[in-house]
Every structure is written in C-alpha cells, then in structure tokens.
C-alpha cells in the first residue's frame with residue numbers, strides 16, 4: 001500500500017470498510033444510555049473513526065446525545081469533543097466517558113474527551129479546536145413526536161425513558177415544519193466548516209422519514225443541500241437485521257419496514 005495519509009488501517013481492513021453496505025445489529029444498551037431515545041452503537045462509531053482518522057487526531061459530534069462518538073473515539077485513541085443541547089444527556093455522556101476512562105486506564109491518559117452543553121448552532125463561539133473528522137446523527141425531524149412510532153409506544157410505558165429529546169425550542173427535534181427543520185440543520189453543519197481541517201471528512205447518519213403516508217427524503221435532502229457546502233463523496237448503508245417485522249399496510253398498501261440508515265460521507269474540500 002502506498003503511504004497511508006488517512007488512517008492507520010492495513011490494506012485488508014481498509015478494503016473491508018469500503019463495501020457500500022454493512023449489517024450492524026446494535027448490542028443491548030446499558031441503563032444510563034437507555035434513557036436517550038435514539039443512539040448509534042459505539043462499536044459502529046469506532047469503525048468510522050478508525051477509517052477517517054489516525055490515532056491522536058480529533059473528532060467532533062455536534063449533537064452528541066449520550067456520547068457514543070466520544071466513547072468510540074476514546075477506545076480508538078482519538079481526542080473528541082461533543083456538543084449536546086440537553087443537559088441531562090450531556091451529564092450522562094460525561095459519566096459514561098468517565099467510566100470508560102477507568103476501564104481503559106493509562107492508555108487514554110493524554111487524550112481529551114470534552115462534552116459541551118450548548119446549542120450546536122453556536123459551535124463557532126465555543127472556542128473549539130480544529131477537527132479532523134465529524135461523526136454525527138441529527139434528530140430524524142420531529143419523528144419522536146409521532147404517536148404511532150412502534151418503538152416509542154413501548155417506551156411510553158416506561159416512566160424513566162424519554163420519548164422525545166426535550167421541550168427546548170432550540171432542539172431540532174421540536175421543529176415541526178420540515179423545510180424549517182432542514183434549513184436549521186444545514187445551517188448548523190455549515191457553521192462547522194471553519195472548525196474543520198481542509199480535506200477532513202464528515203459522516204452524517206440519517207434516515208429518510210415516513211410521515212402521513214409519504215416519505216420526506218431527509219437523507220437525500222441533506223445530501224443535496226449540504227453537497228453545496230462540502231463535497232458529497234458517498235453513501236454507506238447501515239442495515240439492521242434483528243428487528244421484528246410489523247404488518248404495516250397488510251393486504252392494502254405498500255409500507256416498508258425500514259431497517260436501514262444512510263451514512264453520508266462529505267469532505268471539506
């Protein structure tokens with residue numbers, strides 16, 4: 001392999017990651033992170049971080065939730081920063097990162113992992129360093145408010161689990177107009193540009209959203225709109241294969257059981 005400027009992987013691992021789809025069934029979640037309605041698995045985040053950075057580089061998640069990106073970065077030997085609007089999730093993230101540091105011990109002593117409880121639209125005011133990679137997932141529009149969502153129905157029965165992220169008007173999950181939501185989200189990602197190293201990658205994990213009998217192509221709209229600011233390089237499809245099928249539309253209409261997300265790759269060039 002010629003000199004590897006991007007990561008520390010051997011050619012075999014590099015090639016393996018290049019496949020445009022993968023199946024990753026999230027392992028059961030720990031108690032603290034269960035409170036949060038939608039997180040991605042640390043094990044999956046680590047694979048992305050190890051492809052798009054080298055050891056010692058710095059990763060940002062501007063909507064960090066309970067800190068999966070930061071935990072994965074720590075395991076991968078990378079520095080990380082997370083911005084999270086909801087103080088409860090920011091606290092849980094800090095606690096989980098603290099526990100992870102104890103497990104990893106001396107190996108991660110020199111690494112930074114910092115959670116900032118703030119609105120990501122203010123990222124430019126937070127005195128952040130320059131980043132080598134952004135790994136993030138936005139609220140899937142206001143879908144957590146949808147009464148019919150099967151996973152949410154189960155959660156509604158459990159009092160200690162959140163059904164929505166917050167009631168904060170700055171929380172993008174509370175913006176009910178789709179176009180307004182998209183505009184705010186794109187503007188947050190655009191605001192990160194001055195913080196990103198030239199040629200750094202951004203991975204955005206997102207789904208198209210079904211609402212009122214039609215699709216709002218959130219993933220494709222992000223690809224199209226954000227592609228005007230960063231170069232849209234590629235997609236990688238994350239499929240889950242451990243979910244129960246529900247009989248939506250049985251006998252009358254096509255309604256899929258959607259068990260895949262898009263991992264959109266952008267580059268700052």
Ligand SMILES: C[S@@+](CC[C@H](N)C(=O)[O-])C[C@H]1O[C@@H](n2cnc3c(N)ncnc32)[C@H](O)[C@@H]1O
Pocket residue numbers: 036038039040041062063064065066067068069083084085086089118119120121136137138139140165166170171172173
């Ligand atoms: C899909 S979740 C991210 C989950 C995260 N990847 C994890 O694995 O824990 C989206 C997060 O964005 C946060 N959020 C919404 N609006 C925000 C804003 N304006 N600034 C920062 N965070 C925001 C929500 O509170 C929520 O935790």
